Amino acid sequence: MVLSVSANPSLPFLPSSFGPSPIRTSDVLRSQTTALSMTDEASDEAIVSQSLGGDPHAFGLLVERYQGRILGTASRFARNRHELEDLSQDIFLKAWKGLPTFRATAPFEHWLMRLAVRVCYDFLRKNRRFRENEISRELVNEKNDRLKEESADNADLDAGEAREVLQHAMASLKPKDQLVLTLKELEHKSVREIADLTGWSVSNVKVRAMRARNRLKENLIELGYGN
Amino acid sequence: METENDDLDRLFESAKPAMDQDAAYVALGLQTRVLAKLNSPSRSEDTVSQWANAFLRGAFVSVFIALALGGWAWFQTDLNFGTADFALSALVQNANWPSTQLLP
Numbered sequence: 001m002v003l004s005v006s007a008n009p010s011l012p013f014l015p016s017s018f019g020p021s022p023i024r025t026s027d028v029l030r031s032q033t034t035a036l037s038m039t040d041e042a043s044d045e046a047i048v049s050q051s052l053g054g055d056p057h058a059f060g061l062l063v064e065r066y067q068g069r070i071l072g073t074a075s076r077f078a079r080n081r082h083e084l085e086d087l088s089q090d091i092f093l094k095a096w097k098g099l100p101t102f103r104a105t106a107p108f109e110h111w112l113m114r115l116a117v118r119v120c121y122d123f124l125r126k127n128r129r130f131r132e133n134e135i136s137r138e139l140v141n142e143k144n145d146r147l148k149e150e151s152a153d154n155a156d157l158d159a160g161e162a163r164e165v166l167q168h169a170m171a172s173l174k175p176k177d178q179l180v181l182t183l184k185e186l187e188h189k190s191v192r193e194i195a196d197l198t199g200w201s202v203s204n205v206k207v208r209a210m211r212a213r214n215r216l217k218e219n220l221i222e223l224g225y226g227n
Numbered sequence: 228m229e230t231e232n233d234d235l236d237r238l239f240e241s242a243k244p245a246m247d248q249d250a251a252y253v254a255l256g257l258q259t260r261v262l263a264k265l266n267s268p269s270r271s272e273d274t275v276s277q278w279a280n281a282f283l284r285g286a287f288v289s290v291f292i293a294l295a296l297g298g299w300a301w302f303q304t305d306l307n308f309g310t311a312d313f314a315l316s317a318l319v320q321n322a323n324w325p326s327t328q329l330l331p
Contacts, residue, residue: 056262056266059262060258060261060262063258063262064258067258068254071250072247075247075249075250075253076246078249080249081249081252085253088253088257089257089260089261092257092261093261093264093265096261159241159242159245159248162238162241162242163245165238165242166238185235186242186243186246220235
């Protein structure tokens with residue numbers, strides 16, 4: 001599939017103060033011409049180097065290519081669509097800004113996933129207090145009581161309710177614990193993969209994952225969701 | 228009372244479809260939104276505010292360093308409080324302060 005870039009007149013060029021390098025209109029016109037020849041089969045490195053030249057449309061191809069992976073991971077951290085929208089955009093915007101730091105010694109996908117995990121971790125840290133407050137308010141809601149009753153006898157919760165229960169129990173965990181649990185239990189990453197993504201040692205990840213899981217169990221029981 | 232591992236695993240698995248649904252919803256138009264953000268003028272405003280913040284931070288640090296150096300110099304020289312007090316009274320007398328004219 002050929003990337004059609006000239007079809008979108010609303011995205012002529014970026015401000016020179018933002019992005020991998022200053023962009024001039026002539027650069028954009030030239031890059032659009034070259035982008036027309038860029039296919040889906042082009043290597044990540046080739047697209048990255050073109051993006052580094054200041055071509056946001058080439059970067060758009062990377063977004064299209066990896067949005068599934070990024071959204072898959074980010075959706076485990078966000079509580080709703082609005083948060084997920086913000087979080088995924090933030091990841092790609094940070095990737096754009098950080099492109100000059102990308103070294104082709106490792107695959108682009110690894111670099112992007114590490115960055116995504118870092119942004120998700122920052123997101124958890126920033127929203128921690130807000131989440132805790134919100135959870136404590138929600139605990140008095142009738143809706144919550146209903147959820148407790150339903151889950152107390154191990155009834156099958158629907159996906160939305162299960163997510164809500166999980167979010168309640170996870171909210172009081174430390175951001176690092178939330179990160180490890182999410183990657184391990186929801187993303188099914190191995191300990192080594194998590195260590196690679198987070199930059200922590202394998203033993204640290206193992207210990208943290210085990211403790212976090214135990215804390216989560218305790219939280220579920222405290223909240224009345226255990227049996 | 229203990230939550231069994233199976234229950235916990237089942238809870239994780241049960242929660243996933245809702246997350247996947249959100250991901251599928253947000254995927255629609257994500258590329259366009261990201262490109263629009265890259266092209267947004269607010270980005271340059273962000274940069275301006277970053278520069279302003281950096282400037283303010285720099286000014287604050289400069290004032291702090293100047294105060295620290297001034298304080299250090301104050302205590303290193305003879306310009307201590309006693310001297311300053313003496314200098315002030317000398318100034319008052321030399322300036323022919325009105326109150327001194329009342330003295331006999």
